[in-house]
Amino acid sequence: MSERLHLWVNGQEVDLPVVPGEMLSDLLRYRLGLTGTKIGCNEMECGACTVLVDGEPILSCSYPAVRAQGKHVLTIEGLSKAVEETAKASTEESLHPLQEAFIKYGALQCGFCTPGQIMTSYALLLRNPEPSDEDIKTALKDTLCRCGAYPAILQAIKAAAKAMRTGSPVEPPAIPPASKPGKYVGKVHPRPDAVAKVTGRAKYTDDLQFEGMLHARVKRAMVPSAIVTRIDVSKARALPGVVAVLTAEDIPGEHNHGLVIYDWPILVGVGERVRYVGDALALVAAETREIATQALDLIEVEFEPLPVVSDPVQAAQPDAPKIHPNGNLLKHIKVRKGDVAQGFAEADVILEHTFYTPMHDHAFLEPECSIARPTPDGRMEVYVGSQIPYADRQQIARALGWPETRVHVIGQLMGGGFGGKEDIAGQIHAALLAHATGRPVKLLYDRHESLIAHPKRHATQIRVKVGAKSDGRLTAVETELYGDTGAYASLGEKVMTRATTHSSGPYEVPHVKADCYAMYTNNPPAGAFRGFGVMQSAFAIESIMDMLAERLGMDPVELRRKNALRVGSVTNTGQVLRQSVGLLECIEKVEAEMRRLGGPNPFEPKAVPGAPHLRRAWGFAVGYKNTGLGGGAPDKAGAEVELRRDGTFQVRTSSAELGQGLPTVLQLIAAEELNQSPRRIEVLLMDTDLTPDGGPTTASRQTFVTGNAVRYAARALKELLTSELSERYDVPPEQVRFVEGLAQINGRTLTLQQVAEEMMASGRPPVTSYTYWAPATRPLGEGGDMHFAFSFAAQAAEVEVNTLTGEVKVLRMIIANDVGYAINPLGLRGQIEGGAIMGIGHTLTENFILKDGHVVTDRLARYRTPSIVHTPEIISFVVEHPVAEGPYGAKGVGEIVLIPTPPAITNAIYNAVGVRVDRLPVDQEMICKALNNC
Amino acid sequence: MRFWNAYVLARSIEEALDILSHTPGPALPVAGGTDLLLEIQQGEHEPVHTLVDITHIPELKRLEQTEDHLFIGAAVPVSRIAESPLVRFHALAVAEACGQIGGPQVRNSATLGGNVAHALPAADGMIALLALDARAEVASLEGRRLEPMENLFKGPGQTALDLRREILVGFHVPLRRSHQASAFGRVMRPQGVALPILNTAVWLERHGEVIGDVRVAIGPSGPVPRRANAVEAVFRGRPCNEETFAAARQAIRDSIRFRSSPLRASAEYRYHLSGILLEEVVIKAWQRTLEPSVVEAV
Known part of the structure; x- marks a missing residue:
């Protein structure tokens, strides 16, 4: 068609030929290069693609570009410009007050949803300059943030609205500093990448374009269990525009990948076995994504179907079909302490119950994307947002049959990870295609493919038996867990080990026996997911603790206090806790606030005046989570710190930023050690050529492990500079001091530029590196320190249950986390609130449903993550029981924040209406039936 | 693609x-x-x-009051309908339903015409139009005609319109007279597909202390959207009280065959909810009949 499309984008006239089938988001992103508009789901669910058309927010992913004919489109890139016409510019960057408020309030983490959040909020403020909380929740109902920044977003919008109404600057949030703040650590600082993220300039992998780049797609089995009998790619190869079609026989190197066990085929070949619907059979690279997609349909595949193993208990039956040659048992994990028979014999009360949790999808808003690009020197660059860049390098090299150093992984901003970007996704596939074609290849998953292919949270069945004396003291805990690790091992053994060792809760129990069976099934693989197995076992143990309290006629808080781990306790794996056990203080903080808000009997049901069908009550739960890999695994991270010619510093490590705030933490640590303001410190992450290995970003370990590496590298640099200057100017080292941008040497002052220049000129580059080894741990079963630190938490949730319909709402939450030390209070607040919101999602909205190995929840419309309307009022306390080896005493925070949330909510439901939820997510129909006998 | x-x-x-x-x-x-x-x-x-x-056709974007009806163009975004004082006065159930379709951004694109043409048995806007006794204006090459809402559906997701020859122009909704009112409500579940477990729209006329004429639509109550005639019959001429609601609940059980949908709700749950929702929506409409000048805050 020769028609033209004429419209205005951010005030500029645009005149382009019409492209059939083009959506407005494609036009903006790929033809105009306005990549601030993001595609999270491409199915009108997530709101990331929100732009304004003639002043109204619309979803550009499903808005035909042609429909914008003659209209005015405003994107995030145009917002700062728009502000100049409507309100005063508030900083030197002339950010819109909304952009400024989002930064100040920490209303962004991974940043992928941020443009959509800001554009939706902007449209709201255009119509309503003084929105209430309800107005904001209504307007942002379908603009999802998987990091769960909703409380901060709400506050940021109100602060921006006020600034716009009054013309005064955006008021800062009230976030307390650490108990003992340093000059920089322990104080509120904005993220270093915040301005890029609120203006749409931040680049994620799909925002990158390369000359001559091809587009890849993957042919997936879409049957859960079968032998491949035939693959014919000839028609696909013949399609004009297709450049390469690869099958298993085209893999130059090793055929399997995997993080621990190489059991996952890169491509399943003819005669080989399909073990889940997402197994890859063939790869296509074509000139356009559209052609690549067409080619998939031309690939002919035949299967010989095999029986499907669809749940872990079935998988453990002796006659179950074998999924892997060695059978279906990935690992039998055991915890033994004392003698449970004796413990139960001593008990006055014994309770036993079985609990169930489903698979969950990470639903990071940025779907997986990799770009592989061959370089003229014979290497392969891979651009990807990955939680373990060095493992990617190793696995890609292995598949290519190359030495690792020929592969260069260049980490990109990640639109959320939560554990779901630890396993290889498209990295190997993109590299194979780039290798075969000699051209850059982009492999972008759509949401459908992301939901089907990547590893999930383990579904579990957990039987718990507890024994206690009549005064509440636990005598024995016995647990039996079945974990569904799906088709491939991924991190299944590690995850289920954590589930097992945490399955008797943060309590000192004399007799413990735990057995876990991590089973292969024909479901999608299960791997790492924030909470790493502990979310599941905490639901079981914290539910039965409330059941036990009721049986004993004891206050549930008192029962927990009585048994809580404290300094000197021995854990179920035989570890003596010598320091940093803040659980009792967490319990006290939450309890006091809960009784202040909920009265002396917060667990008693209360009717809502004027609405007799609504019942409210509070529920309580606690949790703990290890920091670091533990179990005897070497846990180390490398970091470099360099003083550059321009007098600024660069911190380098391959550790990953998924949105959680690592760059802020590392920046603040380096600033503190070097006595320089954070703006003089740049943090470079995730590049296997430029940054030393920081290890996997998992297990809440990076603040501790990489934080320490940076701290010691920065100290070493300071010492290096000091000794160099003291030698050169012949003064004792004590007379060398560093202040902002300057070195002071006994009355003489040099700028840091001069220091850098002088050192480089003398052949002593001002750069130091440090590899930090975390304290050694011991394997499970050997006793001693299985982990070098634990974080602790207590949470209370107030729910409202509709006794007529069974509907449940979470109204308020009170949270206390012992994190050792709050290095980055703003980011910490985001983790705390975001974790609780993810926990609410796991309890109320999320359910990854499979039927005979097929994914039912294969669209975001079917897998629902919590939105701002599910966001309660959250009151949080930071408890700081420092761990001596941690940086300034800090330990992990990323996972503990969600662990107590599901049982706190389900315990509250029980307290409100007397219905025990033993299966996640909460089923309102089940509650209704229990209450109404229908 | x-x-x-x-x-x-x-x-x-x-x-x-x-x-x-x-x-x-x-x-x-x-x-x-x-x-x-x-x-x-x-x-x-x-x-x-x-x-x-069809969203650039001026006639389909009209939202106006004529002498004997309210006209809602088929291509008017539902966000505009939800906030329109005219609709809120004459057909509050339609405004309430439109305010709950999709999310805010979707509502700026979605239209009532599309909601009806998609022919899902529990489309919120369509259920409200049924209760309001709206008629659809259909344009074809042969000319214009008005169709009762019930005539527009062939099966679940199947419209009775011939979309190669016919276009929905808009909906004619009777104007509200004194002592008349309408209301809409629905029950969702937080997991899975974003379709209501159940929705209900009611229009009624108050005759002193009893319900006069009344129209009830409940979705999804069958392959095609339809009015709950047996339930309406229970309400006519009876006071708005528990006895009437008990009879209405029985009428639902006797006349409507709810389906169990594995991921949304069992039939039993729907029967239970339908009585609760019906009572809530009827009471809301009943109370509104006493507020003849009510125009809820926009």
Whole structure:
């Protein structure tokens, strides 16, 4: 068609030929290069693609570009410009007050949803300059943030609205500093990448374009269990525009990948076995994504179907079909302490119950994307947002049959990870295609493919038996867990080990026996997911603790206090806790606030005046989570710190930023050690050529492990500079001091530029590196320190249950986390609130449903993550029981924040209406039936 | 992906009908496209050659009061309907329903015409139009006609309109007289598909202390949307009290066959909810009949 499309984008006239089938988001992103508009789901669910058309927010992913004919489109890139016409510019960057408020309030983490959040909020403020909380929740109902920044977003919008109404600057949030703040650590600082993220300039992998780049797609089995009998790619190869079609026989190197066990085929070949619907059979690279997609349909595949193993208990039956040659048992994990028979014999009360949790999808808003690009020197660059860049390098090299150093992984901003970007996704596939074609290849998953292919949270069945004396003291805990690790091992053994060792809760129990069976099934693989197995076992143990309290006629808080781990306790794996056990203080903080808000009997049901069908009550739960890999695994991270010619510093490590705030933490640590303001410190992450290995970003370990590496590298640099200057100017080292941008040497002052220049000129580059080894741990079963630190938490949730319909709402939450030390209070607040919101999602909205190995929840419309309307009022306390080896005493925070949330909510439901939820997510129909006998 | 070959912005009904009936390949009218375009994008719709966008046709964007009815154009975004003081006065159930379709951004594109043409048995806007006794204005090459809402559906997701020859122009909703009122409500579940477990719209007229004329629509209560006639019969001439509601609940059990949908709700749960929701919505409408000048805050 020769028609033209004429419209205005951010005030500029645009005149382009019409492209059939083009959506407005494609036009903006790929033809105009306005990549601030993001595609999270491409199915009108997530709101990331929100732009304004003639002043109204619309979803550009499903808005035909042609429909914008003659209209005015405003994107995030145009917002700062728009502000100049409507309100005063508030900083030197002339950010819109909304952009400024989002930064100040920490209303962004991974940043992928941020443009959509800001554009939706902007449209709201255009119509309503003084929105209430309800107005904001209504307007942002379908603009999802998987990091769960909703409380901060709400506050940021109100602060921006006020600034716009009054013309005064955006008021800062009230976030307390650490108990003992340093000059920089322990104080509120904005993220270093915040301005890029609120203006749409931040680049994620799909925002990158390369000359001559091809587009890849993957042919997936879409049957859960079968032998491949035939693959014919000839028609696909013949399609004009297709450049390469690869099958298993085209893999130059090793055929399997995997993080621990190489059991996952890169491509399943003819005669080989399909073990889940997402197994890859063939790869296509074509000139356009559209052609690549067409080619998939031309690939002919035949299967010989095999029986499907669809749940872990079935998988453990002796006659179950074998999924892997060695059978279906990935690992039998055991915890033994004392003698449970004796413990139960001593008990006055014994309770036993079985609990169930489903698979969950990470639903990071940025779907997986990799770009592989061959370089003229014979290497392969891979651009990807990955939680373990060095493992990617190793696995890609292995598949290519190359030495690792020929592969260069260049980490990109990640639109959320939560554990779901630890396993290889498209990295190997993109590299194979780039290798075969000699051209850059982009492999972008759509949401459908992301939901089907990547590893999930383990579904579990957990039987718990507890024994206690009549005064509440636990005598024995016995647990039996079945974990569904799906088709491939991924991190299944590690995850289920954590589930097992945490399955008797943060309590000192004399007799413990735990057995876990991590089973292969024909479901999608299960791997790492924030909470790493502990979310599941905490639901079981914290539910039965409330059941036990009721049986004993004891206050549930008192029962927990009585048994809580404290300094000197021995854990179920035989570890003596010598320091940093803040659980009792967490319990006290939450309890006091809960009784202040909920009265002396917060667990008693209360009717809502004027609405007799609504019942409210509070529920309580606690949790703990290890920091670091533990179990005897070497846990180390490398970091470099360099003083550059321009007098600024660069911190380098391959550790990953998924949105959680690592760059802020590392920046603040380096600033503190070097006595320089954070703006003089740049943090470079995730590049296997430029940054030393920081290890996997998992297990809440990076603040501790990489934080320490940076701290010691920065100290070493300071010492290096000091000794160099003291030698050169012949003064004792004590007379060398560093202040902002300057070195002071006994009355003489040099700028840091001069220091850098002088050192480089003398052949002593001002750069130091440090590899930090975390304290050694011991394997499970050997006793001693299985982990070098634990974080602790207590949470209370107030729910409202509709006794007529069974509907449940979470109204308020009170949270206390012992994190050792709050290095980055703003980011910490985001983790705390975001974790609780993810926990609410796991309890109320999320359910990854499979039927005979097929994914039912294969669209975001079917897998629902919590939105701002599910966001309660959250009151949080930071408890700081420092761990001596941690940086300034800090330990992990990323996972503990969600662990107590599901049982706190389900315990509250029980307290409100007397219905025990033993299966996640909460089923309102089940509650209704229990209450109404229908 | 190339989801279509041609996307035409029609400027008049005649032009739209002309293109639809003369295009070589499969052709469809599209308004907000919030259902249709998704189905096409996800490969759940047969291929479409030409999409005829009707959202630029002025007549379909009208929302106005005429002498004897309220006219809501088929291509008016539901966000505008939800906030329209005219609709809120004359057909509050329609405004309430439109305010709950999709999310805020979707509502700026989605239209009542699309909601009806998609023919799902529990589409919120459509259920409200049924209770309001709206008639659909249909344009074809032969001319215009008014159809009762019930005539527009053939099966779940299947419209009775011939979309190659016919276009929904808009909906004629009777004006509200004194002592008349309407209301809408629904129950969702937080997991899974974003479709209501159950929705209910009620229009009624108050005769002193009893309900006079009344119309009830409950979705999803069968393959095609329809009024709950047996339930309406219970209410007519009876006071708005528990005894009446008990009879209405019984009438639901006797006359409506709810289905169990594995991921949304069992039939039993729907029976239970339907009584609760009906009572809530009828009471809301009943109370509104006493507030003749009510225009809820926009």
